[in-house]
Amino acid sequence: MATAEYTLDSVRKALVRQEDTIVFALIERAKFPFNSLTYDHNYLQIPGFCGSLVDFVVNNTEGVQAKAGRYKNPEENPFFPENLLSSLVPSYPFTQILHPGAASININKSIWKIYFHDLLPLLVASGDDGNYAQTAASDLSLLQAISKRVHYGKFVAEVKFRESPQDYEPLIRAKDTEGLMKLLTFKSVEEMVKKRVEKKAVVFGQEISLNSNDDKKGKSKFDPSVASQLYEKWVIPLTKEVQVEYLLRRLD
Numbered sequence: 658m659a660t661a662e663y664t665l666d667s668v669r670k671a672l673v674r675q676e677d678t679i680v681f682a683l684i685e686r687a688k689f690p691f692n693s694l695t696y697d698h699n700y701l702q703i704p705g706f707c708g709s710l711v712d713f714v715v716n717n718t719e720g721v722q723a724k725a726g727r728y729k730n731p732e733e734n735p736f737f738p739e740n741l742l743s744s745l746v747p748s749y750p751f752t753q754i755l756h757p758g759a760a761s762i763n764i765n766k767s768i769w770k771i772y773f774h775d776l777l778p779l780l781v782a783s784g785d786d787g788n789y790a791q792t793a794a795s796d797l798s799l800l801q802a803i804s805k806r807v808h809y810g811k812f813v814a815e816v817k818f819r820e821s822p823q824d825y826e827p828l829i830r831a832k833d834t835e836g837l838m839k840l841l842t843f844k845s846v847e848e849m850v851k852k853r854v855e856k857k858a859v860v861f862g863q864e865i866s867l868n869s870n871d872d873k874k875g876k877s878k879f880d881p882s883v884a885s886q887l888y889e890k891w892v893i894p895l896t897k898e899v900q901v902e903y904l905l906r907r908l909d
């Protein structure tokens with residue numbers, strides 16, 4: 658998008674499209690049981706590496722993706738920024754609409770904790786089918802989709818600021834976190850988002866049969882209420898946290 662194309666309407670449309678990615682990633686992770694060895698620090702015996710299989714897969718995949726240029730896009734934020742090498746590919750002129758302070762906002766450590774402690778136990782069945790590498794890969798896809806959505810709050814905050822700087826500036830100068838949170842909140846939009854996400858989970862998660870009468874009979878690929886809970890408890894609050902963090906740096 659060019660700078661002029663970033664409006665509240667266009668960034669909300671991007672958030673709506675990201676819901677599809679998140680719901681599909683939920684479906685893909687729910688295909689596997691919990692597979693606890695994926696997260697067990699004593700399972701791997703790889704010389705020179707200390708951590709679980711999911712740590713190993715995420716660290717190494719992010720390493721390759723960083724070299725391939727993924728994190729040159731200001732919409733992307735790595736989970737392990739400490740270990741990354743620079744991009745090795747020619748750079749693309751991404752539209753720079755964000756304030757430079759945006760680069761220092763990365764709440765992936767919180768997303769990581771919530772994902773493993775709270776979301777996974779709600780989403781997947783207990784059990785072990787041995788597909789640990791595939792499980793870790795589907796964890797990473799889902800983590801990346803959630804992370805992108807949450808950090809998109811930077812873009813949402815920027816367009817809100819540009820649309821009414823006169824309302825935001827005094828609150829930013831006063832470091833009024835609560836006031837900012839109130840100003841950027843639209844409860845009716847949040848309600849709509851939660852309902853739509855649950856509906857997508859119902860529709861995308863249903864069995865498809867060529868006989869239309871059978872469509873709704875099969876078992877859903879995951880519990881659709883997990884999608885709305887994910888948004889209500891974590892995705893929306895964290896997106897708002899990113900917006901406040903961004904706004905607090907907006908006049909630096």
Ligand SMILES: O=C(O)C(=O)C[C@]1(C(=O)O)C=C[C@@H](O)C=C1
Nearest residue numbers: 813842843844846847850893896
């Ligand atoms: O649409 C917005 O205005 C946003 O800021 C996004 C979002 C969300 O995360 O879905 C967050 C805060 C608002 O209260 C409404 C929705």
